[in-house]
Amino acid sequence: MSEKDHRVSRRQFLNYTLTGVGGFMAAGMLMPMVRFAVDPVLRKGAEQDLVAVAQVDDITNEPKRIDFKIQQVDAWYESEEPRSAWVYKNEKGDIVALSPICKHLGCTVNWAGDKAHPNRFYCPCHGGLYEKNGKNVPGTPPMGPLDGYVQKVKDGTLYLGKAKPRGGA
Numbered sequence: 068m069s070e071k072d073h074r075v076s077r078r079q080f081l082n083y084t085l086t087g088v089g090g091f092m093a094a095g096m097l098m099p100m101v102r103f104a105v106d107p108v109l110r111k112g113a114e115q116d117l118v119a120v121a122q123v124d125d126i127t128n129e130p131k132r133i134d135f136k137i138q139q140v141d142a143w144y145e146s147e148e149p150r151s152a153w154v155y156k157n158e159k160g161d162i163v164a165l166s167p168i169c170k171h172l173g174c175t176v177n178w179a180g181d182k183a184h185p186n187r188f189y190c191p192c193h194g195g196l197y198e199k200n201g202k203n204v205p206g207t208p209p210m211g212p213l214d215g216y217v218q219k220v221k222d223g224t225l226y227l228g229k230a231k232p233r234g235g236a
């Protein structure tokens with residue numbers, strides 16, 4: 068191959084240069100737009116970590132229903148989601164915060180909702196029963212214990228986060 072074959076004409080040089088510069092400029096403009104469009108999807112569904120729900124001194128041994136709201140961010144969509152918890156202090160003085168969502172088919176359980184079982188959580192949909200600690204009563208429809216809320220106490224205030232499964236029967 069002669070040296071002449073390797074020579075680049077002025078026109079070719081300008082074409083290569085302009086194509087390269089144009090490509091960089093286009094990438095520089097497109098990358099922020101692509102990132103803006105895709106970033107919320109890549110982010111994990113963020114949920115507000117912990118919400119102040121009650122003063123610890125107001126919590127007794129009797130389960131009380133506390134309603135609260137959490138900020139939920141799902142990609143581009145932000146919303147306020149209502150939540151509820153059954154909250155009480157156990158015999159050791161530890162705070163217990165249980166989800167009211169029945170583990171059978173998702174109805175809402177109530178503390179002492181059935182006169183025949185005054186010290187249990189009762190689900191009116193199919194007669195599900197749970198002990199005070201949230202454990203499902205064998206022989207009733209639920210196959211697992213009520214979920215427990217992630218919790219934190221700071222400066223005398225109870226904060227709740229997500230309700231998480233606690234395993235069990």
Ligand code: FES
Pocket residue numbers: 169170171172173174190191192193194195208209
């Ligand atoms: S949904 Fe609660 S017992 Fe069926």
